[in-house]
Amino acid sequence: MSQSQKTTAAHRAAMAGAKPMIECRQVQKYYGDYHALRGIDLTIRAGEFFSLLGPSGCGKTTLLRTIAGFEDISSGVVLIDGQDMEGVPANRRPTNMVFQSYAIFPHLTVAENVGFGLRRDPRSKAEKAAAVEEALAMVGLKGYGARASHALSGGQRQRVALARALILKPKVLLLDEPLSALDRKMREQMQVELIKLQRQVGITFVLVTHDQEEALVMSDRIAVMFEGQIAQLDGPEALYARPTSRRVANFIGVMNFLPTRVLGETLSGVEVEVPGLGRVEIPAANVSHADPGDDGPSVGFRPEAVSLVSAGAPGQARVAEGVVDEVVYYGDMTYYDVRLDGSAGFDGQARPVRIAMRNVFGREVQDVGTRANVSWSPGSLVLFR
Amino acid sequence: MASGNRSQAAQGLGLIAPPLGYAVLVLAAPLLTILAYSFFKDGYLTVIREFTLENYRAVWSDPIFHKIMLRSLGVAALVTLVTVVLAFPVAYFLSFAVDPRKKSMWLFLITIPFWTSYLIRVFLWKVILGYNGVINSGLKSLGIIEQPLTFILYNVNSMVLTLAHAYAPFAILPIFIALEKIDRSLLEAGRDLGESRAMTFWRVTLPLAMPGVVAAALIVFIPTIGDYVTPALIGGGKIPMIANMIQSQMLDQDNRPMGSALAVTAMLIVALLSLVFVALNRRFLKVRQ
Numbered sequence: 247m248s249q250s251q252k253t254t255a256a257h258r259a260a261m262a263g264a265k266p267m268i269e270c271r272q273v274q275k276y277y278g279d280y281h282a283l284r285g286i287d288l289t290i291r292a293g294e295f296f297s298l299l300g301p302s303g304c305g306k307t308t309l310l311r312t313i314a315g316f317e318d319i320s321s322g323v324v325l326i327d328g329q330d331m332e333g334v335p336a337n338r339r340p341t342n343m344v345f346q347s348y349a350i351f352p353h354l355t356v357a358e359n360v361g362f363g364l365r366r367d368p369r370s371k372a373e374k375a376a377a378v379e380e381a382l383a384m385v386g387l388k389g390y391g392a393r394a395s396h397a398l399s400g401g402q403r404q405r406v407a408l409a410r411a412l413i414l415k416p417k418v419l420l421l422d423e424p425l426s427a428l429d430r431k432m433r434e435q436m437q438v439e440l441i442k443l444q445r446q447v448g449i450t451f452v453l454v455t456h457d458q459e460e461a462l463v464m465s466d467r468i469a470v471m472f473e474g475q476i477a478q479l480d481g482p483e484a485l486y487a488r489p490t491s492r493r494v495a496n497f498i499g500v501m502n503f504l505p506t507r508v509l510g511e512t513l514s515g516v517e518v519e520v521p522g523l524g525r526v527e528i529p530a531a532n533v534s535h536a537d538p539g540d541d542g543p544s545v546g547f548r549p550e551a552v553s554l555v556s557a558g559a560p561g562q563a564r565v566a567e568g569v570v571d572e573v574v575y576y577g578d579m580t581y582y583d584v585r586l587d588g589s590a591g592f593d594g595q596a597r598p599v600r601i602a603m604r605n606v607f608g609r610e611v612q613d614v615g616t617r618a619n620v621s622w623s624p625g626s627l628v629l630f631r
Numbered sequence: 632m633a634s635g636n637r638s639q640a641a642q643g644l645g646l647i648a649p650p651l652g653y654a655v656l657v658l659a660a661p662l663l664t665i666l667a668y669s670f671f672k673d674g675y676l677t678v679i680r681e682f683t684l685e686n687y688r689a690v691w692s693d694p695i696f697h698k699i700m701l702r703s704l705g706v707a708a709l710v711t712l713v714t715v716v717l718a719f720p721v722a723y724f725l726s727f728a729v730d731p732r733k734k735s736m737w738l739f740l741i742t743i744p745f746w747t748s749y750l751i752r753v754f755l756w757k758v759i760l761g762y763n764g765v766i767n768s769g770l771k772s773l774g775i776i777e778q779p780l781t782f783i784l785y786n787v788n789s790m791v792l793t794l795a796h797a798y799a800p801f802a803i804l805p806i807f808i809a810l811e812k813i814d815r816s817l818l819e820a821g822r823d824l825g826e827s828r829a830m831t832f833w834r835v836t837l838p839l840a841m842p843g844v845v846a847a848a849l850i851v852f853i854p855t856i857g858d859y860v861t862p863a864l865i866g867g868g869k870i871p872m873i874a875n876m877i878q879s880q881m882l883d884q885d886n887r888p889m890g891s892a893l894a895v896t897a898m899l900i901v902a903l904l905s906l907v908f909v910a911l912n913r914r915f916l917k918v919r920q
Binding site for chain 1: 814816817819820821822823824825826827830834835838839
């Protein structure tokens with residue numbers, strides 16, 4: 247994998263200085279009594295691959311359609327490249343969209359679809375045809391121009407939709423769940439291609455998705471939305487490693503939660519007592535004050551942030567013991583549910599924790615009921631208080 | 632397997648046998664009778680059962696037939712044009728502007744003209760358009776005109792008006808269905824790619840609605856060619872169409888072979904034109920998956 251295919255920290259650092267392309271300020275949207283967008287404040291930088299991630303009904307698509315100009319906002323301001331978009335209709339905005347259904351015109355050929363937006367382009371017919379062919383080549387559909395659009399596969403339709411939007415060289419490309427209709431293999435392939443394409447054309451991409459993996463793979467930054475509000479806006483690693491609320495943690499991957507008693511603040515973090523793990527000092531960077539939930543404070547950790555080790559293995563920082571409750575074998579991975587000794591908690595309820603182990607040659611999969619040694623470190627814990 | 636298919640086919644035939652028999656009886660039998668009559672000789676008040684092509688020769692060389700057939704086609708074409716052009720905005724409004732929950736109510740309202748018989752509706756137009764009709768007396772009492780307008784009854788205009796009204800629902804429904812089938816994101820895509828509402832309509836909505844438009848045209852065109860009541864009542868019998876001519880041959884002049892030959896010829900012409908419509912629609916439908 248070349249560097250350009252993967253979102254890198256260096257790339258994001260370069261992005262941080264880029265000028266804002268889309269700015270939303272206190273954007274509110276009502277549908278009758280329904281409050282779809284509840285004060286969105288958001289800045290998307292030029293050249294960024296930005297994702298709006300959330301469950302269905304969280305307002306992510308509404309926000310995208312607001313930027314595209316298909317929905318009016320009830321109050322607030324949307325700026326694109328510094329220009330107020332109020333009263334600017336969709337056909338006059340510097341944005342183009344890849345629709346969830348791709349919206350390929352069934353009565354037109356592939357080339358006619360791609361060239362649809364060029365009607366008022368002052369270039370000659372031959373130049374436009376060359377531009378269409380170039381756009382098709384860019385998405386890997388060289389020579390498909392004369393085909394009828396209804397004869398295309400799902401992946402090809404999506405490429406046509408991309409070419410049709412990118413040929414107009416918009417300032418922002420909006421993508422509304424563009425991969426949800428594709429099968430898994432195709433989806434993974436298109437994810438990589440989209441990233442490459444975005445680096446190549448340098449246009450700001452705004453992607454709407456409900457698929458956390460997709461967002462993590464493709465984005466420079468992700469805004470996680472719930473109920474018309476942005477819950478957290480961060481880069482993929484920060485979002486995954488240090489979610490600021492239990493809700494975000496639960497939406498992005500799996501996280502184990504253990505009820506916790508806070509003992510006190512220290513110079514470098516917070517001292518807590520966790521049943522099953524004992525006394526721990528959580529680094530200040532891993533402490534979230536956003537969402538303690540109804541159950542009071544808790545610590546969370548990802549299934550792969552801890553590991554099973556053989557008894558008495560040397561050099562491990564901390565090891566907790568427990569019993570394997572459940573084993574789920576996935577081929578490359580095995581998921582263990584482990585009941586830690588003394589994890590019954592303050593309410594007397596035992597909560598098994600999920601541990602993900604990559605299966606390596608030579609290590610046997612443990613059986614249900616056997617003793618387990620769980621190696622962990624304070625840095626992999628996140629405290630929600 | 633094969634025997635199972637056969638028994639299934641037999642079951643199917645058994646199921647459709649009664650309506651099929653009925654259809655054959657009331658449709659095919661009269662048609663075949665007409666076809667047979669058209670090749671018989673006319674023996675003034677009787678029919679001589681001898682084969683002849685004389686009726687067809689007479690029909691094709693008759694300048695009156697040419698004139699009336701062309702008039703029928705012309706009136707039907709005009710009615711089709713007017714009906715489709717008037718029906719399209721209604722169907723568009725119904726599909727795009729009406730609240731989805733109220734669409735069925737609107738469709739129901741559109742069928743209201745069907746609640747009264749066709750004959751009565753045609754007669755009511757006569758009441759509206761007539762010499763002392765609603766329009767003329769209304770305009771007269773308002774002092775706008777002194778003499779009744781004569782160009783609104785007993786001519787082609789009034790026939791087109793009456794027929795267009797009578798066939799409006801037949802045109803609205805297929806266009807409405809074609810419009811309903813258009814993926815709304817296609818229209819957003821048109822806007823997104825820089826086109827105004829009007830241009831999006833022209834480049835996206837209209838081409839995709841064409842199958843409905845062609846179907847509507849066919850549904851209006853075919854029955855209006857053979858319409859009998861409207862030329863008789865609204866046309867005042869002065870501008871007969873092909874159905875009136877057939878009726879005159881069959882009943883007034885009691886020349887059934889000649890009337891049958893006229894009917895068969897008209898039917899052939901309509902069938903040919905219908906094939907053109909079908910070919911057109913196939914072209915438009917080909918683009919839909």
